[in-house]
Amino acid sequence: MIEFGHFISVIVKLARGAANDGDCDFEKPFSSCGYTQGRDDDLDWEQIDTSEKPSLDPWVPPGTAFMMVNSTSRFAGQKALLFTPQLKENDTHCVIFQYYVAGREGGRPGHLNIYIKENNSPMGLPVWNTSGPAGRSWNQVELAISTYWPNFYQIVFEAVTSGQRGLLAIKDVVLQGHQCMNTPHFLHIKGVEVNAGQTATFHCTVNGEWRDNFNLWLQGIGGREAPMKATKPWNNQRFIGMFDVVNTTKQDSGRYRCIVHSNRGVGVSNYGELTIK
Ligand SMILES: *[C@@H]1O[C@H](CO)[C@@H](O)[C@H](O)[C@H]1NC(C)=O
């Protein structure tokens, strides 16, 4: 029956023309979902299925399949990266996943950082992170990733150990064919061109109503960030966030994107180019 179900899901995926659509329940080897381990890092993620093989370690989540990084007897600052396949959608979609942090009560065994890499761009800065505390429950995160079509993107899961004992885990990555429930999506952002010394203003249009728990900022791939200067309503379904990059110099040129944190996840726009003449 399980084999037959798998057969059907393969047929469905083939019919959709995408064998690697980004979903992974980690019940099959992660490489069959097109996921890959980082090579230029310190550790690998381990794939575990405690529904097939229960663990005696009380910190290991029971009865489920997941990827984890064991931070016990690791130095602080050791990194493990896990990459999704290259994803390409031209309609609104929400990516959800679950994470788990375990260790001594209140402990923080490490950081989980999420990066969104557009085309073959550098990783840039994380769009979302957590360091726990160790709660030993699964928590869901929404990634409201804008439509980058015709560009592709990859989601990168990075665990960084803190030197404390414990583990970080992720599971159930699902690409949903609709917008996120609690995290807003950005419309496509445009590049900005100014003379050196001038202020460059980026406009980020958000699909959704303003909520007080939203935190918006502009993130440069080179590390420069700008807080939101103002919002203006577009209509009752959309608003625009405005960001000033002041006193621009040639070094500020490059790619910028809009980020919004909700209490459930993060919205990430495409990159817009800042050109300094
Ligand atoms: C984590 O690593 C420690 C030390 O190597 C080991 O004793 C423990 O069993 C590991 N836990 C899991 C769940 O692999």
Ligand SMILES: *[C@@H]1O[C@H](CO)[C@@H](O)[C@H](O)[C@H]1NC(C)=O
């Ligand atoms: C949307 O994507 C599909 C494949 O995923 C492609 O065939 C189609 O041309 C795209 N549509 C637009 C309007 O770009």
Ligand SMILES: *[C@@H]1O[C@H](CO)[C@@H](O)[C@H](O)[C@H]1NC(C)=O
């Ligand atoms: C983690 O996220 C918080 C809250 O958004 C942010 O203040 C902090 O700089 C981030 N840390 C890293 C290492 O990205």
Ligand SMILES: *[C@@H]1O[C@H](CO)[C@@H](O)[C@H](O)[C@H]1NC(C)=O
């Ligand atoms: C921008 O330049 C003006 C005038 O040179 C200066 O007063 C101001 O402090 C600068 N602002 C920043 C954020 O560097």
Ligand SMILES: [Ca+2]
């Ligand atoms: Ca690795």
